[in-house]
Amino acid sequence: MQTSNFAKAGLLAISISAAAMISWEIHLRNTGAPISYDDNEALYADKRAMVYEPIDQATVFIGSSRIKFDLDIPTWQSITGDHAIQLSNVGSSPRPVLEDLANDENFKGRLIIDVTEAVFFSAGGLYDWKTRNKIAYYKIRTPTQRFSFQVDHVLESEFVFLDQEYYSINSMLDNLSFVSRPGVYSGNPFPVEFHPVSFERQSFMAPRFMIDTSLQNQVRAVWTRPGRVIIPPASGRALDSILNSVKFLVDKIKARGGQVLFVRTPSSGPVLQNEMKRYPRTEYWDRLLTVTGCKGIHFADYPAIANFECPEWSHLSPAQAKIFTNNMIKILQEEKGWTFNKKPD
Amino acid sequence: MLFNSYTFLVFLAIVLILHNLPFSWKTKKINLLLASYIFYAAWNPPFILLLWLSTLVDYFVGKALYTQENKHRKKLLLVVSLIGNLGMLCFFKYGGFLLENFTHLVNALGVNYHPAKPNIILPAGISFYTFTTLCYTIDMYKKESKPVQSLLNFSLFVTFFPHLVAGPIVRPPQLVPQFATPRKANTQQMLQGLFLLTLGLFMKVFLADGMLSNSAIAVFSSHDTLKTIDAWMGVLAFSGQIFFDFAGYSSCAIGAALCLGFILPQNFLFPYAAVGFTDFWRRWHITLSSWLRDYLYIPLGGNRKGQVRTYINLMITMLLGGLWHGANWTFVVWGALHGFYLWVEKAFRDIRRKKLTPALAIAENNYIKSSILPSFKKPVEGSFPPESNHPKNVSNFVLALCTFFLVNVTWVFFRAPDFSSAWRLLNSMFVRNTTGTAVLSYLDITRVSIIMLVLVIAHWLMRNTRVLTVANKMSWWLLGIVWSLMLILIMLSQNATSSFIYFQF
Structure with a gap:
């Protein structure tokens, strides 16, 4: 082949691939898909590196998916003037992150721990291994990974199709309506509109999710589907062991001047009923506060946040998250003695 | 980086x-x-x-x-x-x-x-x-x-x-x-370098990481006895993954060097079309196998000290070659299996040589001497190993499939974290087990089957040629379409950060 032919092939390749990707991007935008960042190790590590900010300037949030939806970071930051650092992980217990922070002598900050009983009071969440991978990644991330993350951030801020969880070729294939094999889990059961992720690691329901009840029902069906993996609640010695380990880790942070507070974020409908049945408050939440000696906010104790109807029974909508965050700040200031640099309006 | x-x-x-x-x-x-x-x-x-x-x-x-x-x-x-x-x-x-x-x-x-x-x-x-x-x-x-x-x-x-x-x-x-002298890529080299870079990234990002790695991980990390189909698909997935991962890296390396005007030696030549293990090692990680030949096998005496020593030298070379890949006895067993396959192949050749006429025996002997391990003793810039002498016919294709089958068995030891995992997987592969655990979806099985089928056929069809030779023969519009498909699939894969398997070696 002549050089000119190879050059023509190269130009054709660039033209076709650029046209294809631009068309794909336009199509996705027309479907209303928002910009969403990959909630991967690199994004976690970027936030994890921020926990050393002074105690009066930042609050770290750890937990599972609920606090990722329920804490509206812009609301928190605008009211308190305080930096919200989101280190929670979907489907995962916060205990691995708590352990990491407690063992980090340089962390002396403010910590809010979201308690979703099913993952907090169990041997572990379904995706604890992913959280441990993120923790490990932060410790060994290389200069090249940091640089790639910065480039990735710029690109992900511009292109919808760079949502690996839903628009990578592998995810799209996995989500095809392929005959499922008995006993084998495959594909992502959640619709793409359910949980886009912001650069601050806040999850939020897309506008279409809020108006499309079939999408909401799809997620509700995941929470209640028969055969769903249910992690058995810890009890007896196993529960004592969990509580003692949490107390040990919390005490480490407190001993360095840090502050720790637990929060039980809202749920509703059958999900809440199931949680109340499996994890009676006195045996789990109340004991947690007693053993650790920490303050806590249980949504059911505060009328302003006690009666949310979660769109899919487990997480708050963006509008509800604003109300919840607003009220949580009020409770923190008025009842729990927390102070922030910026006074509420 | x-x-x-x-x-x-x-x-x-x-x-x-x-x-x-x-x-x-x-x-x-x-x-x-x-x-x-x-x-x-x-x-x-x-x-x-x-x-x-x-x-x-x-x-x-x-x-x-x-x-x-x-x-x-x-x-x-x-x-x-x-x-x-x-x-x-x-x-x-x-x-x-x-x-x-x-x-x-x-x-x-x-x-x-x-x-x-x-x-x-x-x-x-x-x-x-x-x-x-x-x-x-x-x-x-x-x-x-x-x-x-x-x-x-x-x-x-x-x-x-x-x-x-x-x-x-x-x-x-x-x-x-x-x-020694100033080097700068000409337009042709630059374009070919970029093409190889695209091909390498396509193999790594789309095929190895995107299409195959999850199936391999699911099977090799399972602690259960698996259904036979799952076990085989997992091993085949790893077989494809390690090829695409490492050959992809080599293509990127050669492509990047070519963009700068430098020529690096070939490292892979369609190894899954190898007819026998001598041929396999002339096609798989060529620069390592030739290194082992020249700096280990030959200094040990090679085939110059009689039959028995040749067999011993061969095995020592393959055992150390296995150990080079990782500090684990499973790698040693992987090397030993390859050494054993080479022994068997050499034994067959020796028997066959005895049955040949004297003139043919001399010719065959010369070939064997040069091909127990890959031979390019005096490598020169841009050199390729000698062409295979196996014509593309049905019997050689069957032999190539047999070689591929046996190579897959060795990958079990290469990938398994320990011997108990390896034995469990081999048991799942070779003992029919209807009560085993299923870990792969029908989509996974379809994906692995299609990719590996295409891979083996493509290797067979291209076994006596080179990627760039094929690219040069294609019409510009067809090459452009193939190139663009690779670019699109790389961008859609979005697996931009996973490390190459051979980095751990």
């Missing part, structure tokens, strides 16, 4: 711009050397000290070896170099393994010895650059090539970023002469 990272794309763009600016050749080489150090340090900065140490020791020892006439001093210098290179490799790569085995041994003898587990981080690419520098000092000892006169050229030879971390393992005659 990973080829499949945004950092590398920015890095390569800067290097290409600098390399094409009107600087002196020396300045361009200094640029390339500094870029190579940045490329290496971007992964783990402190380990660059080891690279510098290895470069300096071998540069000066190599020179002294070449000029030293006193045999004892010469041997002493060689020992210094070997201790320096192999000592570092042993400490970082095999330190934990040796200590663990020593502990088992003394415990078995009744000594209560339980040392703390050493926490040694393996410097990226140490196995590769150690072999690169080792071959230089051995060549100097044997006066097989002249010493590199300039420290800059030698440093660049050791450190040149395309081959530094995971090969191809280059020999001084392959690369050093290319530093």
Whole structure:
């Protein structure tokens, strides 16, 4: 082949691939898909590196998916003037992150721990291994990974199709309506509109999710589907062991001047009923506060946040998250003695 | 730095711009050397000290070896170099393994010895650059090539970023002469380099990471006895994954070098179309197998010391080749299996040779001598191993499928974390088990089946040619379409950060 032919092939390749990707991007935008960042190790590590900010300037949030939806970071930051650092992980217990922070002598900050009983009071969440991978990644991330993350951030801020969880070729294939094999889990059961992720690691329901009840029902069906993996609640010695380990880790942070507070974020409908049945408050939440000696906010104790109807029974909508965050700040200031640099309006 | 990272794309763009600016050749080489150090340090900065140490020791020892006439001093210098290179490799790569085995041994003898587990981080690419520098000092000892006169050229030879971390393992005659005169890629080389870079990323990002790795992980990380179909699909998925991962890396390396006007040796030649294991090792990780042949098998005596010694030398070479891949007995067994396959193949050839007429036997013997392990004793710039003498017919295709089948069995030991996992998987593969666990979805099974079928057929069809030869023969619009499909699938894969498998070796 002549050089000119190879050059023509190269130009054709660039033209076709650029046209294809631009068309794909336009199509996705027309479907209303928002910009969403990959909630991967690199994004976690970027936030994890921020926990050393002074105690009066930042609050770290750890937990599972609920606090990722329920804490509206812009609301928190605008009211308190305080930096919200989101280190929670979907489907995962916060205990691995708590352990990491407690063992980090340089962390002396403010910590809010979201308690979703099913993952907090169990041997572990379904995706604890992913959280441990993120923790490990932060410790060994290389200069090249940091640089790639910065480039990735710029690109992900511009292109919808760079949502690996839903628009990578592998995810799209996995989500095809392929005959499922008995006993084998495959594909992502959640619709793409359910949980886009912001650069601050806040999850939020897309506008279409809020108006499309079939999408909401799809997620509700995941929470209640028969055969769903249910992690058995810890009890007896196993529960004592969990509580003692949490107390040990919390005490480490407190001993360095840090502050720790637990929060039980809202749920509703059958999900809440199931949680109340499996994890009676006195045996789990109340004991947690007693053993650790920490303050806590249980949504059911505060009328302003006690009666949310979660769109899919487990997480708050963006509008509800604003109300919840607003009220949580009020409770923190008025009842729990927390102070922030910026006074509420 | 990973080829499949945004950092590398920015890095390569800067290097290409600098390399094409009107600087002196020396300045361009200094640029390339500094870029190579940045490329290496971007992964783990402190380990660059080891690279510098290895470069300096071998540069000066190599020179002294070449000029030293006193045999004892010469041997002493060689020992210094070997201790320096192999000592570092042993400490970082095999330190934990040796200590663990020593502990088992003394415990078995009744000594209560339980040392703390050493926490040694393996410097990226140490196995590769150690072999690169080792071959230089051995060549100097044997006066097989002249010493590199300039420290800059030698440093660049050791450190040149395309081959530094995971090969191809280059020999001084392959690369050093290319530093002698100014080099810049012409348009054709630049385009071909970019094409190879795209192909390499396509193999790594789309095929290895995107399509196959999850199935391999699901099967190899399972603690259950699996259904036979799952076990086979998992092994096939790994078989494809490791090829696409490593051949993808090699393509990127060769492509990146070509964009700068340098030619690196081929490392893969459609290995899953190999007819027999001699042929396989002429097609798989060619630069390692030829290194092992020239610096281990032949110094051990090769096939010059009779039949029995040939078999022994072959096995030693394959065992150490296995151990080179990782500090685990499973790698040794992987090497042993390949050694055994080569034994059987050689035995068949010996029997066949005895039945041939004398004239044919001499011709066959000459071929065997050159092909027990891959042969390009005196590699030259851009050289390829000799063409296979296996014609493309049905019987050879069947033999190639048999070879592929047996290669897959060896991958079980290569990938399994321990022997119990390997045996469990082999049991699932070969003992029909209807009650085993299913871990792969129908989609996974379909995906692996299609990719591996296409892979084997493509290897067979292209076994006597080269990728660039095929690309050159294609019409420009067809090549453009193929190229664009690869680009689109890379962008849609979005697996931009996973490491290459061979980095751990």
